[in-house]
Amino acid sequence: MTDERSLDEIIRYNVNDGVATITIDRPEARNALTPDQRNRLIDLFQQVSADLNVRAVILAGTDKSFCTGADLRARQPKNPRPDDAPDRAVGEPTRMIAMGAQRLIAAVMDCEKPVVAAVSGVAAGIGAHLAFASDIVVIGESTRFIEVFVRRGIMPDGGGTYLLPRLVGPLKAKELMFFGDDIDADTAISLGLANSQVTDEEVLSEAQRFADRLATLPTRALAYTKRLVNHSFESDRQRAFDEEATAQELVVSTVDAQEGIKSFVEGRKPVFRGF
Numbered sequence: 107m108t109d110e111r112s113l114d115e116i117i118r119y120n121v122n123d124g125v126a127t128i129t130i131d132r133p134e135a136r137n138a139l140t141p142d143q144r145n146r147l148i149d150l151f152q153q154v155s156a157d158l159n160v161r162a163v164i165l166a167g168t169d170k171s172f173c174t175g176a177d178l179r180a181r182q183p184k185n186p187r188p189d190d191a192p193d194r195a196v197g198e199p200t201r202m203i204a205m206g207a208q209r210l211i212a213a214v215m216d217c218e219k220p221v222v223a224a225v226s227g228v229a230a231g232i233g234a235h236l237a238f239a240s241d242i243v244v245i246g247e248s249t250r251f252i253e254v255f256v257r258r259g260i261m262p263d264g265g266g267t268y269l270l271p272r273l274v275g276p277l278k279a280k281e282l283m284f285f286g287d288d289i290d291a292d293t294a295i296s297l298g299l300a301n302s303q304v305t306d307e308e309v310l311s312e313a314q315r316f317a318d319r320l321a322t323l324p325t326r327a328l329a330y331t332k333r334l335v336n337h338s339f340e341s342d343r344q345r346a347f348d349e350e351a352t353a354q355e356l357v358v359s360t361v362d363a364q365e366g367i368k369s370f371v372e373g374r375k376p377v378f379r380g381f
Contacts, residue, residue, distance in 0.1 A: 117146040124161035124321035124380070125314070126154045126219075133169035136228065138177035144210050151213035151221075161321035161380045163217065164313050165240060166224040167233075175231025175254065176207065207232050207264030214239040215265075215336055218329040220320045224313035226306055230254040232264040239269060241332060242320075243299065244313045246306035251289040251299060253282050272339055273298055324362035325380035330354075 118129040128150055130137040139147070154160045167173050185198070214221055214236060223240035230252040237243050237251070253270070255262045262270075262283050270279040274297045282289065294300045304312045320328065330353040338346060357363055362378040369376035 113142060113146050117143055117150070119150055121157075121160055123318070124159065125164060125317045126150075126157075126160045126162070127164045127166065129166045129168060130173055131168045133171070135177055136171040136174040137167040137169070137233070138174045138180075139232070140177050140180035141182065141206065144176070144206060148210055148213045151217045155216075155218040158381055160219055161323075161325050162317040163219050163221045164224055164310075164317050165214070165221055165236065166310060166313065167226065170227040170248070171233075172223070172225040172227055172229040172249070173233030173236055174228055175233045178258075203263050207235075211235050211239045211265035211269070218332075219325065220317075220328050220332065222313045222316045222320070224309050225249050225300070226309045228252065231262075235264045235266050235269055238273060238299065239265065242301050242313075242316050244302045244304065244309055244316065245291050245294055245300040246304060246309040247291055248306050249291045249294065249300075249303075251294055253286050256284065256286040321380075322378060324357075324360065324366065324378045326360045326362060327357050330357055 116130070116132050118127075118131050120127055128147065130139070130143070130147075132138065132143070151163075154163055182202070187195070210232065220242065221240040222242040222244065223237040224244050225237050226246045227248055228250050229237050230250075231254045234251045234253065253262055253266065255266075261267075266283070267279075270282065273279075274282070278297065289297070289299065291300075291303050295303050302312055302316075334346070334349055334353060337349070341349065361381050362376075365378060366376050
């Protein structure tokens with residue numbers, strides 16, 4: 107399937123009042139991602155990390171799907187090779203996953219601004235992992251998360267075997283990945299895969315409500331909090347305590363920290379700037 111629209115029309119981006127909204131707009135493919143579209147998302151998440159005008163991010167999809175993962179019909183670029191080399195040499199799949207799906211999920215997790223996933227409809231494969239990597243997840247009544255890999259005869263990638271056990275525990279993660287059954291909205295809430303469930307029509311406005319609130323908070327404090335929580339399962343107690351103390355030392359030097367203290371002393375609501 108080919109897209110006649112430009113990359114910027116398919117991966118839409120805008121910033122309003124400190125909130126960046128990234129929208130996957132490819133309904134004809136149920137918002138499945140080609141390599142170019144995936145790379146555009148990676149670039150945007152890196153861009154918002156560095157943009158002081160951005161305080162929070164919404165990631166959304168159009169129509170009836172959030173994202174159905176990688177577009178398996180998309181043409182993959184071929185690396186230079188001798189004429190007698192195999193179509194898939196040892197090392198190439200590993201490199202493709204590391205530089206593709208895993209890099210995308212890492213871009214969401216490493217984004218220095220909080221990411222709110224607005225999940226309407228189906229989030230399958232890497233699409234589900236995009237939501238699981240986000241910081242706040244809003245779902246609609248028709249939302250379905252699907253670990254679709256087993257249905258294709260392959261195992262989960264794109265960070266799924268890392269993310270899902272941390273969210274639901276190893277036993278439930280294996281069940282979901284082994285069978286690839288649809289996870290409906292009610293089950294997603296009960297498993298802790300989402301923060302809020304609303305009607306399909308309210309998903310984007312609910313995500314906007316979260317993002318607007320996040321955009322008024324001390325952005326650098328949120329960034330370090332996100333980083334430490336994401337690392338917490340890999341840290342022993344002493345390392346976690348040391349990293350927490352070091353991060354706090356950096357945070358107390360920010361403009362927002364000074365404003366927080368000053369507003370408390372003056373008995374008023376703080377006005378945080380994000381730096």
